[in-house]
Amino acid sequence: MTKQEVFKAYEDYIVPSYKRLPYIFVKGKGSKMIDIDAKAYLDFFPGWGVSNLGHCHPKVMSAVRDQVSKLIHLPNNFHSLQQAQLAKEIIYLSFDGKVFFCNSGAEANEAAIKLSRKFGKGARFEIITFENSFHGRTMAALSATGQAKHQEGFAPLVPAFKILPFNDLSAVKSAVNDKTVAVMLELIQGEGGINIAEKDFVLGLRKLCDEKNLLLIIDEVQTGIGRTGKMFCYQNYGITPDVITLAKALGGGLPIGVMIAKRNISDLLTAGTHASTFGGSPLVCKAALAVLRSIQKEKLLKNVSGLSPYMQEKLNELKNKHKIIKEVRGLGMMWGVELNKEGYDIVNSCLDKGLIINCTHNTVLRLMPALDVNKKQIDKAVGILDNSLSEAEAL
Ligand SMILES: Cc1ncc(COP(=O)(O)O)c(C=O)c1O
Numbered sequence: 001m002t003k004q005e006v007f008k009a010y011e012d013y014i015v016p017s018y019k020r021l022p023y024i025f026v027k028g029k030g031s032k033m034i035d036i037d038a039k040a041y042l043d044f045f046p047g048w049g050v051s052n053l054g055h056c057h058p059k060v061m062s063a064v065r066d067q068v069s070k071l072i073h074l075p076n077n078f079h080s081l082q083q084a085q086l087a088k089e090i091i092y093l094s095f096d097g098k099v100f101f102c103n104s105g106a107e108a109n110e111a112a113i114k115l116s117r118k119f120g121k122g123a124r125f126e127i128i129t130f131e132n133s134f135h136g137r138t139m140a141a142l143s144a145t146g147q148a149k150h151q152e153g154f155a156p157l158v159p160a161f162k163i164l165p166f167n168d169l170s171a172v173k174s175a176v177n178d179k180t181v182a183v184m185l186e187l188i189q190g191e192g193g194i195n196i197a198e199k200d201f202v203l204g205l206r207k208l209c210d211e212k213n214l215l216l217i218i219d220e221v222q223t224g225i226g227r228t229g230k231m232f233c234y235q236n237y238g239i240t241p242d243v244i245t246l247a248k249a250l251g252g253g254l255p256i257g258v259m260i261a262k263r264n265i266s267d268l269l270t271a272g273t274h275a276s277t278f279g280g281s282p283l284v285c286k287a288a289l290a291v292l293r294s295i296q297k298e299k300l301l302k303n304v305s306g307l308s309p310y311m312q313e314k315l316n317e318l319k320n321k322h323k324i325i326k327e328v329r330g331l332g333m334m335w336g337v338e339l340n341k342e343g344y345d346i347v348n349s350c351l352d353k354g355l356i357i358n359c360t361h362n363t364v365l366r367l368m369p370a371l372d373v374n375k376k377q378i379d380k381a382v383g384i385l386d387n388s389l390s391e392a393e394a395l
Helices: 003-013 058-068 081-093 105-120 139-144 169-175 199-212 282-297 300-321 344-352 375-394
Strands: 025-029 032-035 040-043 097-102 126-130 161-164 180-185 215-219 243-246 257-262 325-331 334-339 358-360 364-367
Touching: 040 375, 058 282, 081 097, 081 257, 081 282, 097 105, 105 139, 105 180, 105 215, 105 243, 105 257, 161 169, 169 199, 180 199, 199 215, 282 300, 300 325, 300 334, 300 375, 344 358, 344 375
Parallel strands: 126 161, 126 180, 180 215, 215 243
Antiparallel strands: 025 032, 032 040, 097 257, 243 257, 325 334, 334 364, 358 364
16 A cells, blocks of 8 residues: 555544544664654654553564464453463562453553442442543543543543542542542643652542542553653552552553552452453463563663653753743653643654654653663654754744
8 A cells, every 4th residue: 555545545444533643654673663665763652652662572572473373362261371470470560469451541440440339339439530630531431531622522421530630639638528439540640741740649648548448549551561760650659559550561562451459459340240351361461471571671660760860851951942841840751841832843843853752731742762762862862852842943
């Protein structure tokens, strides 16, 4: 197919629910992407937070190659060697509990919401979430999401979500009542513009949840799997959540979702109460194991923490140079550059110059390079961004 034929097929045959850029990528290796015209790009937003190991990591490729020739799918009425190994590894890396396997972030959050309903025993069912949060596109996850723009046209939403201002502990304290069962949040709001939860807020939430017997659910779909310099972002805060949800980077590019629940609540989802046909296939579990082991073997958490101040320094240099930048904020390798105008033209201009980044919440440029990023790549990305910002200011 030619480029034009691909675009035409999208017009004719694919539901137009995404804003798609006119690029067709055909190959990826590490932080490099190649498009259909053989042009190379530096990818500082690999796979929308999926490809934390870069594209086509050799260990993920060999795990998939090995497993694909043995057994791809196994229904969940049998036991799977790969699920057992992956569950053990996830629990070893997080906290004492059990996992539920599904296929996406939204599904992992649905599992957490259903578990909360069971925990509340019909008497308590309200879940507190936060403004500018993003928890997915399925109906309950969408209803939990604190961004009206994603909910428009989909009423009636699932009831019993209370959406409060982020980082406002007193608002949460006032909102808790005898129907409240859980508090659910991202520690860094990714789609909401890289907004970081304050430590006191998170510690306060943990204390409040303990006092009121509420579940503290942390959505780690975007912040998990090494993104912030710890395997999971909650580990930066010195707390243990009751539930976390994972997806995106865990499968190394293959679809997986996971809910981890503390041992005292995990068995509330008894046989027959929740399920997923594809959840935790041998293939995806094998890939996820390769991801977790590679992060540890290649000391990628150390790389992220070590280079994070360098990234911050370079982005702050841009802020000092360009009036268009309002604020730089982030943690580990999850960075937002907030502009005083919309950022989509700058994303396009960077793409034109061979750099892939993202714009979220209209005005926030988002940079989330692979965890093995190096100084040379940071310099190159910041250099391209610098040029695009200068061009935007000259207009
Ligand atoms: C924090 C968070 N939660 C949930 C989701 C939904 O994940 P998925 O698209 O895999 O359903 C996303 C996706 O961007 C996310 O960033």
